[in-house]
Amino acid sequence: MSGREPPARRPDYAAFERIETRWADNDVYGHINNVTYYAYFDTAVNRWLVKAGLLDIAAGDPIGLVVETGCRYHAPAAFPDRLEAGIRVARLGNSSVRYEIAIFHEGGEEAIAEGHFTHVYVDRKTRRPVSLPDSWRKALEKLEG
Known part of the structure; x- marks a missing residue:
């Protein structure tokens, strides 16, 4: 036995975003290249933030690094x-x-990949950390697992 944790399951996650694969996502070995998953993670979280009315990509403040x-x-x-x-x-x-973030085949119960990233939220101009606005905190609390 390898001792590796089993894949996460769908009920472990609070929100879901659809990911459309692209031909360019495949690598020479015929599957999605490992680095592409990081783009999926970033896209899913930022799409959720935009839909929640928190992230204004062009002019919003704060921004996440x-x-x-x-x-x-x-x-x-x-x-x-x-x-x-x-x-x-x-x-x-x-x-x-x-x-x-966990990536699932559409309708699948077990994750095919699990990842994480940490955003530090900063002032758009100074790039110095700022406290999360209350509206952000309230929305993000809904995603706490």
């Missing part, structure tokens, strides 16, 4: 698979948020 990231892979996917990204907040700090 990624300071840490990681991923574990469990099973492959390939174009034209349809995927879903489960999102939860693992830690809600004063100016930082650790997001955890």
Whole structure:
């Protein structure tokens, strides 16, 4: 037995975003390249933030800068698979948020990949950390797992 934790399951996540794979996502080995999952994570979280009315990409303040990231892979996917990204907040700090994201085949129960990243929220101009606004905190609390 390897001692590796089993894949996360769908009920472990609070929100879901659909991910459309692209032909360019496949690598020479015929599956989604490992680095592409990081783009899926970023897209899913930022799409959720935009839909929640928190993130204004062009002019909003604060903005989130990624300071840490990681991923574990469990099973492959390939174009034209349809995927879903489960999102939860693992830690809600004063100016930082650790997001955890799991990628599932559409309708699948076990994650094919699990990742995380930490955003530190900063002032758009000074790039110095700022406290999360109350509206952000209230919305993000709904994603706490």
